[in-house]
Amino acid sequence: MLRQYELVDRVLSYDPTADEALLNRAYVFSMAAHGSQKRANGDPYFSHPIEVAGILTDLNLDDETIATAILHDTIEDTLATPEQVEKSFGPAVARLVDGVTKLSKIEAQSESQRAAENLRKFLLAMSDDIRVLLVKLADRLHNMRTLKYIPAEAKRRRIARETMDIYAPLAERIGMYEFMTEMQTLAFRELEPEAYDSIVRRLDQLKEGGGDRVARISSGIRLLLGQKGIKAEVEGREKHPYSIWRKMTERHISFEQLSDVMAFRVVLEDDEQCYRALGLLHGRWPMVPGRFKDYISTPKRNGYRSLHTAVIHSERVRIEIQIRTAKMHAEAEYGVAAHWAYKQGGTIQPDVKSRWIRDLVEILDHASSAEELLEHTRMAMYQDRIFAFTPKGELIQLPKGATPVDFAYAVHTDLGDQTVGAKINGRVVPLRTPIKNGDQVQILRSAAQEPQAAWMSFAATGKARASIRRFVRQKEQAEMVALGRRFYDAIVARLPAQLGPNALDEAIRRLKVTDADRLMEQIARGILTDEQVMEALMPGSAKQVGAAPRAARAVSMKGLTPGVAFTLAQCCTPVPGDRIVGVRLTDRPVEVHVIECPVLQAAPEEDWVDLAWGDGSEGGTARLNVIVRNEPGSLGVMAGILGAQGANIVNLTLSQRDQSFHTFHVVIEVHDVAHLMRILAGLRAADAIASAERMEPQPPLLAA
Structure with a gap:
């Protein structure tokens, strides 16, 4: 000590x-x-x-x-x-x-x-x-x-x-x-x-078998550069056990198959000598394709600068070489601690403000749970990076596997929120397309756009995922409150007498919720039953009123977003115009079914809620069973009719085929039931199509 x-x-x-x-x-x-x-x-x-x-x-x-x-x-x-x-x-x-x-x-x-x-x-x-x-x-x-x-x-x-x-x-x-x-x-x-002990033993055996190979290669590099008038400090070492183990697991290879276990560092006077040394090394030994990285012209996000390359040395081993100046080396070893600037008042800050720290602090505001915070923070700190450019040439660093959505959020949160499309190297691509090193990315935006929950399936950065989750969470909460108010109005309409001005405040107190919005949210999520709310508003009213017909509790879904406040059941795929019933599930969005759906038989009727689509409701998906004649062009006829009717094909599956007919299950996007009927009529009128029907709701799977 x-x-x-x-x-x-x-x-x-x-x-x-x-x-x-x-x-x-x-x-x-x-x-x-x-x-x-x-x-x-x-x-x-x-x-x-x-x-x-x-x-x-x-x-x-x-x-x-x-x-x-x-x-x-x-x-x-x-x-x-x-x-x-x-x-x-x-x-x-x-x-x-x-x-x-x-x-x-x-x-x-x-x-x-x-x-x-x-x-x-x-x-x-x-x-x-x-x-x-x-x-x-x-x-x-x-x-x-x-x-x-x-x-x-x-x-x-x-x-x-x-x-x-x-x-x-x-x-x-x-x-x-x-x-x-x-x-x-x-x-x-x-x-x-x-694994640690095994790798250390292998490294010791390698030293014994090859003599002082690291010293010989270091001396050779120093001699090669010295002959061209370049004075260099050259250090060599075996790679660290964890680095070796990570490469073995990533490449799924054994220690014997791992050829690059030695790394060498060449420290020079200035940038020009770094590039001269690189040329000399590549001229003396064959370069390993794909292993060269220029972090001098494009530094890492943490300010790291160096040239990295790998060559096949004459001793029949592959070696990695880092080339840098003395200043770059000091910063590589000790980072921000290597270059302090004294500010007025005695506060010390790094010369360059670290953008990733700001991103982490932003993630703090978006994470709703401990697990989310740790997940996003680890994402933000992962080491494998790629470089992409904005149309104006600004360099953006991202983790491998990042998509245009990640790129947009890395530029600015508002740009990410308003992303509607992207171009990579001038070509329009899906938002889930992985960005490659050196790509130029242009984000297409619209002020009317909002983050989509589906982006979570391919967003790779903690910042993007945290921003998307925050928006979806806020939207879900707002829509749950709106839906809960509609349920609340239906409950109040059933009460035997008109409520007094303080009844709602008293109900909030009796139910031990913080405010009216939390009350509405708990009603929508099914955490509070109609009877509990009635009793809190007007004690004794639940027994007096009794069970109400579902028609007395009809609620409009106008202005609510599918997948947020409610979900359209996949067993029956309701579309606007269908007679629908909602099932209130505890702490989950209301699940919407068509009235004929067999799944409703398993749900208690007191959990049913009559729903109405409301004017301007968004469309949905419909499942069709279409039998076409086994003739050239028949499938094209079906696709042409769907296209002419403005029906986008979401999925197409060949379910059965025989000598004369092929049966397809087709999932299409439709505006409403009237739109669906026009599509079916158009399909049935074509000679190439034997029949076209909307598929019946699927019964629930029975437990084995």
Whole structure:
């Protein structure tokens, strides 16, 4: 453990103007606060914050950050209070300590809820001052270094999984690859001990069998560049066990089949030398196609810059080579910590504002549950990226598998919300089309457009999915309130007397809901029955009125969106004009069936609600059974009639064929029943079509 004077001397060695008194006070305060507390390995607990501070001195961080590291556990794990910290060290250090402090364990919450709430507070604090993240990463790194001393295996695995899912990607996102690599290696050793040991053994065998191959190849690269007047620092190493394991699992290959287990770094003076060195290396050894990446001209989202390539070396091995300047190398190792700018008032911020941090904070506002927050945050921090361009040439970075919807939300949330179509490289494509590296993407927008729930099936980024979910959730809530008011009006109409002016407020109080909107929503979702609402509005009325005919509860669906406040049942596919009945399902949208649907037989009649389509109702899908003659062109005749009638074919299935006739099940989009009747009449009039009928509702599947 670092002694007090050693820690202070370290800081003064790179920052002679540092507040020495601040550091000394923090050291003494933390030692006194932690007292006789011990860590799992038997060391004084005080050793942990000092080691965290020591890690941060390697990054040449300022005195406030070092003091924060020394104090970061005092509020959570000792009797020290935030007020004491602020009084002794000032508001800036107190704010940083509060941002780093982990939430106390709440046993009533699940592990995911605790992790999510901890992450929520952490990200909000980090968005104000990224030094919070640096202290937290150093804290987690030291905890991982001492993880083996925790006796409970379940706790060790939980910490390792959290490190792998959250903290290692966070380190990668701000370019701190040394932190990321060590955390991944330590977490991998805990989560997959057999795989870790196997890969380490294989690497040791490789070293023994090939001699000092890394040194020989490094020397060869240095000699090649030196002959052309380029002075370079060349370092080589075997890849880290986790990196090797991930490639083995992604490519589904064994260790023996993995040829690129060595990586080399070439550090030069300037950008021009980087490109010259690249040409020399490609001229000397064959390049591996598809493995070259130019992160100098197009840096990664975290500001990382370097040239990456892979070549087939003369020793019959494939090697990866990174080419960069000394400045690029410092930023690659320590990210934002490598280039601090002192601002007026003493606040330190990175030179470039990290856009991904803003995206994460936006996700905080959209996530409705702990699981959602963790899902979206992990998506936002995934490492595999592609580069795409706007029509004006702006570079947008996205995860692999991203679609135009993800691209639109990455540009701006409003653009994502209003997306109606997209062009990739000048060609109109479906919104679910994956974007490839280097594509130019143009988003087509309309102010009348809204996010669609169907986008969730192909949106790949946390920001896009969170925005879509937020809109769908808000729309569902608004429509549920509107539908509930219609049910409420029907309930009030059945009461034996007119309600007084305060009846609704009294009902809200009796039913213990927060307000009228929540009452209407619970009525629509079937959480509250008609009888419960009646009794709350007018005690004794439910028995007096009794069960009402369904016609007395008819509700219009005008203005409501299919799939949000109600769903059209797939067993009978009702369309506007059909006589319909709704089934109120607890905490789910009302399910709409045609009156003849056999599924209604299984639903209690008290859950039925007579529904009316309302003027201007949107169309739906209808299922047809069409028998065509087995003659050339018959299918074309059917398609031509459907097209002439303005019926879009959603699905077409050949269900039966024989020598004379083919039977097709056709799903089409129609406006209403009248439109459907015109389509059927047109089909029946054609000589090529033997019959055309609307398919009967399908009975429910019987349990085996």
